[in-house]
Amino acid sequence: MAVIKADLDLCQGYANCVMEAPKFFDISDDGVVVVLVEEFPEGNRSRVEAAVRSCPVSALRIEE
Amino acid sequence: MGSRTVVVGASVGGIKTVQALRSQGYAGELIVVEAESHLPYDKPPLSKGYLNESLGRDRVNLISEAETNSLGIGLRLGVGAKNIEVAGSEIILEDGGRIGYDNLIVATGARARLSPWEAKDGVHLLRTIDDAEMLRKDFHGAQSVIVVGGGFIGAEVAAAARHHGLEVTIVDPLEVPMGRVLGDSVGTLLIKLHHLNGVATHFGNGVEAITGSKGDLTVELTDGMVLYGDLVVVGIGAVPNTEWLASSGLLIDNGLVCDEYCRAAGQANIFGVGDVARWLHPKRNELVRVEHWTNAVEQAGCVAHNIVNPNNIVSYAPIPYVWSDQYDWKIQIAGETARVADFVFVEDPSSENRFAAVYVDHSDRFCGVVTVNWPKAMIQCRRLLESETDISRPLKLLNDLLPGKAQ
Numbered sequence: 001m002a003v004i005k006a007d008l009d010l011c012q013g014y015a016n017c018v019m020e021a022p023k024f025f026d027i028s029d030d031g032v033v034v035v036l037v038e039e040f041p042e043g044n045r046s047r048v049e050a051a052v053r054s055c056p057v058s059a060l061r062i063e064e
Numbered sequence: 065m066g067s068r069t070v071v072v073g074a075s076v077g078g079i080k081t082v083q084a085l086r087s088q089g090y091a092g093e094l095i096v097v098e099a100e101s102h103l104p105y106d107k108p109p110l111s112k113g114y115l116n117e118s119l120g121r122d123r124v125n126l127i128s129e130a131e132t133n134s135l136g137i138g139l140r141l142g143v144g145a146k147n148i149e150v151a152g153s154e155i156i157l158e159d160g161g162r163i164g165y166d167n168l169i170v171a172t173g174a175r176a177r178l179s180p181w182e183a184k185d186g187v188h189l190l191r192t193i194d195d196a197e198m199l200r201k202d203f204h205g206a207q208s209v210i211v212v213g214g215g216f217i218g219a220e221v222a223a224a225a226r227h228h229g230l231e232v233t234i235v236d237p238l239e240v241p242m243g244r245v246l247g248d249s250v251g252t253l254l255i256k257l258h259h260l261n262g263v264a265t266h267f268g269n270g271v272e273a274i275t276g277s278k279g280d281l282t283v284e285l286t287d288g289m290v291l292y293g294d295l296v297v298v299g300i301g302a303v304p305n306t307e308w309l310a311s312s313g314l315l316i317d318n319g320l321v322c323d324e325y326c327r328a329a330g331q332a333n334i335f336g337v338g339d340v341a342r343w344l345h346p347k348r349n350e351l352v353r354v355e356h357w358t359n360a361v362e363q364a365g366c367v368a369h370n371i372v373n374p375n376n377i378v379s380y381a382p383i384p385y386v387w388s389d390q391y392d393w394k395i396q397i398a399g400e401t402a403r404v405a406d407f408v409f410v411e412d413p414s415s416e417n418r419f420a421a422v423y424v425d426h427s428d429r430f431c432g433v434v435t436v437n438w439p440k441a442m443i444q445c446r447r448l449l450e451s452e453t454d455i456s457r458p459l460k461l462l463n464d465l466l467p468g469k470a471q
Binding site: 016018032049053 | 088106439440465
């Protein structure tokens with residue numbers, strides 16, 4: 001299954017990913033992304049891709 | 065069925081649209097036309113990390129060549145479009161070439177408003193990566209800079225110039241430049257932030273004239289005061305790039321006028337995305353044009369959906385979101401923070417420079433939020449903006465985030 005990867009050093013806490021896909025992403029108290037569910041089924045792909053696309057600093061990617 | 069979507073403009077709106085189209089299953093041909101020759105790049109860092117040299121060119125790319133290839137996007141750089149022939153469904157390029165389309169995306173963005181003041185040289189604008197590189201280069205040879213315009217770009221340029229060790233002065237005709245967006249109380253805090261970082265401000269005072277040349281510029285203010293600097297940066301807003309559409313027959317009025325589905329007025333297969341699009345916001349029931357990065361991304365997603373699902377199109381009613389990095393403040397803004405009735409301030413006593421301002425509209429509804437150095441507070445409040453609520457819910461969320469409260 002495809003897996004979500006987050007670069008915690010790049011993340012600036014903009015949280016657009018949380019707006020796009022709250023089931024998969026949250027922001028910690030320190031203001032950094034938390035990937036709630038790393039593996040996702042194909043049916044969620046376009047939602048996860050929208051979240052990845054919405055990151056202003058390209059801190060998210062999908063690993064096949 | 066053979067189908068071709070052509071995108072004019074390879075900045076964030078255009079690139080995110082083609083990515084969203086592929087993500088949503090669009091299998092037709094994709095062509096992106098762009099007047100600039102650079103590989104597609106992102107603009108927010110140009111006034112922030114790229115300008116203060118903490119970010120390299122690779123962090124400014126919008127899309128890699130590998131992704132362009134794997135998504136099957138035909139990138140045509142270096143030649144812009146000069147017109148649309150709507151009746152024949154073709155765009156006409158600056159070199160006379162023509163490209164037919166089934167769907168067309170207008171994503172030509174906006175450009176920096178030109179300086180109405182003329183000096184020989186040394187007066188910069190900041191919009192493109194070429195602008196940013198010229199400014200960075202001149203920062204190195206300069207000791208002082210005068211920034212005209214105290215909005216987002218001006219404030220970020222001031223912060224980057226301080227990072228370079230320059231002496232910085234900002235000028236703006238408004239007493240509280242950021243008050244226009246955030247209200248005067250929060251706007252006043254941002255003026256203090258400039259002062260804390262050693263920047264001189266002349267607000268409530270316009271520019272009468274700029275004369276001289278690089279290294280020896282004179283800025284004369286409307287009250288007669290005269291400032292001297294090695295460089296001037298003019299950040300006085302942006303203008304949508306619609307001139308190329310002038311004879312297309314499309315409706316242009318401070319942007320490409322679009323319906324609530326982001327279709328150009330009266331057109332079924334021409335869409336507007338990003339800074340250039342002025343669309344009918346279905347909740348506000350007025351035409352709006354938004355120059356924010358996140359808006360371009362969300363609008364791109366909506367347009368891609370409407371192209372892929374022509375029998376199930378959706379209207380576009382975003383909650384605005386924008387950020388600004390100024391000195392050590394990470395400022396995030398969501399919702400409506402200008403046309404408000406009142407606001408409540410919540411400070412985190414455990415952390416210097418961390419606070420939120422929660423805004424209410426004239427119907428006592430929670431309508432907007434600003435946070436400084438507090439991303440967790442922002443996302444919690446931003447999500448609440450989707451549901452109509454009074455101010456008690458965001459305030460409770462914020463109080464629960466303060467130290468000593470049970471999580």
